[in-house]
Amino acid sequence: GAGVSQTPSNKVTEKGKYVELRCDPISGHTALYWYRQSLGQGPEFLIYFQGTGAADDSGLPNDRFFAVRPEGSVSTLKIQRTERGDSAVYLCASSLQGGDTDTQYFGPGTRLTVL
Amino acid sequence: AQSVTQPDIHITVSEGASLELRCNYSYGATPYLFWYVQSPGQGLQLLLKYFSGDTLVQGIKGFEAEFKRSQSSFNLRKPSVHWSDAAEYFCAVGARSGRDDKIIFGKGTRLHILP
Numbered sequence: 001g002a003g004v005s006q007t008p009s010n011k012v013t014e015k016g017k018y019v020e021l022r023c024d025p026i027s028g029h030t031a032l033y034w035y036r037q038s039l040g041q042g043p044e045f046l047i048y049f050q051g052t053g054a055a056d057d058s059g060l061p062n063d064r065f066f067a068v069r070p071e072g073s074v075s076t077l078k079i080q081r082t083e084r085g086d087s088a089v090y091l092c093a094s095s096l097q098g099g100d101t102d103t104q105y106f107g108p109g110t111r112l113t114v115l
Numbered sequence: 116a117q118s119v120t121q122p123d124i125h126i127t128v129s130e131g132a133s134l135e136l137r138c139n140y141s142y143g144a145t146p147y148l149f150w151y152v153q154s155p156g157q158g159l160q161l162l163l164k165y166f167s168g169d170t171l172v173q174g175i176k177g178f179e180a181e182f183k184r185s186q187s188s189f190n191l192r193k194p195s196v197h198w199s200d201a202a203e204y205f206c207a208v209g210a211r212s213g214r215d216d217k218i219i220f221g222k223g224t225r226l227h228i229l230p
Contacts, residue, residue: 004158035220042205042220043159056217091159101147101166104218106159 004107006092012113013082021077021110023092029105031098032075034067035091037109043091049075050098082114117142117208121221129229130198136191136224138180138206147209148189149218150180154202162204165189176200201228 005024013019025032030051035043045059049069060066064082069075079086089111093104118141128134140146150162163174170182180191189206207220 040222042207042222045217045219048217059217093159103161103164105161106151108156108158 004092004094004105006090006107006110008110009108010111010113012115014115015082015084017082017114019079019082019112021079021090021112023075023077023094023107025073025075025092025094026105027073029094029096030072031095031102031104032069033093033095033104034075034077035093037089037091039088046077048098055098079112082112084114087112087114117146117210117219119206119208119219119221121204121206121224123224124222125225125227127227127229128196131195134191134193134196134200134226136204136206136226138189138191138221139187140189140206140208141187142208142210145184147218148180148182149207149209150174150178150189150191151205151207151220152176152202153205153223159205162191196226196228198228198230201226 007022032049034046037043047067048056051072064080067077089109091109093106095102095104120139122137148165151159153159162178163172165172165182172180178193182189203223203225205220205223207218209218
């Protein structure tokens with residue numbers, strides 16, 4: 001595709017519910033990243049995939065958060081038992097090969113609101 | 116671990132005036148440095164990046180940034196701003212350690228343009 005796409009653009013859910021956020025990276029990009037951006041803050045790293053595997057998941061805040069990328073393309077970020085503090089914009093980025101010098105291209109984000 | 120500080124939360128300049136957004140980083144070695152711009156409803160867009168070489172880096176939309184090792188700074192500049200430059204600007208630092216592909220973002224500086 002032309003760029004990174006994320007669906008849905010907005011998600012409103014109730015506390016305790018389960019949500020899935022989807023990211024479609026740029027075609028051919030092997031590296032995929034998830035970030036969370038709370039109001040008034042910069043993006044905060046969550047997890048990085050190289051291909052199908054999670055190369056670095058050190059940013060996931062707790063075990064309610066999980067992400068998969070089963071075929072090395074689309075990724076899904078899953079949040080169980082959502083809490084009000086999970087409300088944020090979740091950003092996805094992809095890069096061609098990963099690595100320090102590779103430019104990350106960001107999607108428009110999914111705004112998650114937990115009531 | 117790397118970190119980045121953007122001291123100014125808001126900056127207001129008149130259209131046509133020059134601009135400088137401050138960024139200070141903390142990292143044990145020479146880092147990778149980035150500036151991103153985020154317009155309302157848009158994804159993060161890379162303005163420029165520094166990896167090595169010339170410490171004055173040219174980016175898109177007429178922006179430039181200068182890496183100053185002695186000051187641990189990577190300030191963003193533009194000689195004459197346009198109303199369309201109103202947005203949030205994020206400085207970010209990446210690590211140069213082998214498998215660490217995390218980018219750490221500052222909290223951002225919101226730029227307001229006066230007509």
